[in-house]
Amino acid sequence: MGYVTRARRLFLESGERFRRDIVWAMGVVKLAAARANAEFGLLSWEKANVIIYVARELVEGVHDGRIVVDVFQTGSGTGLNMNVNEVIAHRALEKFGISLHPNDDVNLGQSSNDVVPTAIRIAVIKAWRDRLKPALVKLVELLEAKADEFKAVVKAGRTHLRDALPVTLGQELYGYRDAFARDLKALEALTEFLREVPIGGTAVGTGVNAHPLFGQKVVEIINAETGLGIKRGNPFTGMRLLTDLLLFSGGLRALAVDMQRLCQDLRLMFSGPYTGLGEIDLPSQADVPGSSAMPGKVNPVTLEAAMQAAAYVLGLDEAVKWAASLGEFELAMGIPVIGWATMREVELLAEAAGKVAELAILDMRPNVDVMRNYAERSAALITLLAPIIGYDKARELAGRPLREVLKEAGLSDAEIEDILNPVNLTTPGFKMKSRRG
Ligand SMILES: O=C(O)C[C@H](O)C(=O)O
Incomplete structure (x- = not known):
């Protein structure tokens, strides 16, 4: 048997x-x-x-x-x-x-102790190179394209889920572009550690029972086969500690958190159509009925799928953390589950990034008038008066639409339009003060 x-x-x-x-x-x-x-x-x-x-x-x-x-x-x-x-x-x-x-x-000339930790590292590098990295590149490119397209679309800012000063949709999307670009850069850098493989260490790292040049030769052949650019690392490190995979999983965790935040913001903007914010439409989501019971309902299904994947990734990362601490002396003892969990993280995030890019970012249609209306009604617009009349006086006027307050103060419609123009609302500086001299 x-x-x-x-x-x-x-x-x-x-x-x-x-x-x-x-x-x-x-x-x-x-x-x-x-x-x-x-x-x-x-x-x-x-x-x-x-x-x-x-x-x-x-x-x-x-x-x-x-x-x-x-x-x-x-x-x-x-x-x-x-x-x-x-x-x-x-x-x-x-x-x-x-x-x-x-x-x-x-x-x-091998042992599971050097073969399996080598294999899971090259599997993760390959999955990063072929799947997650291209999906992230696409997401960053589309976020940039949409940020450019919507850079003048003013919307209400919200902090603590309450009215805050306006921003542009472009500003929000550039924020996410840079976050995902940073995740991409961090993960690419972390693959450098994964490239150091312990093959040739045999059972305990010494290489007993293998040809002295076995590890080096295997690495050369693998590189010729795959183009992955791996190196022979110190087997006493690579067999005993899988914290390079934990670091990489940590990079995936940050990516998962950025994904959660992006999807949650889009989901809130898509809330409605009549009882929510209704700030964006996502036409792709109408391809499937949102509800089995409520006819005509459209739900943000892709975003919800991606958010669940990101939640699962956070759990897998936790498993990688615990498994990476298993083992003693010459050998790590959580190798199979670390390999499996890290691969799942990469696969799920690649799927989520690709689908969110194509079905939520590319597909996004802002309801410009709705956004503009919220921005102008924001209780926080009174903040624009604070540099002129002071915080305490402005606080007394808080809660009233700025347009109304300005009208009462005797400003003409043209002057009010000027104050409420998108650039004045969303760029640094004391625009009203300088305008009023
Ligand atoms: O399977 C092996 O090659 C070695 C085993 O993991 C052991 O160290 O006992």
């Missing part, structure tokens, strides 16, 4: 399986290891070529259905590593009639 059959009884049966990118990464590592061992003369080319062939099938997803071990398993990921070793050995026999030993041949 093979390892996997016996081990499955001992692991949890949570139903969580390893994500595609992690299986891809395990295939890449096995392929590189076989080639390195053959080049060092430690494995026959006949065996190496068979391992490389099947590992490529793993890379392409042919054997995803055979990677059956649960995520909640041995803390080193031995379950995953042995599952992959056995799939390669079985397939070699099945397809080529060549007998490979899962440990002696497929796992030659």
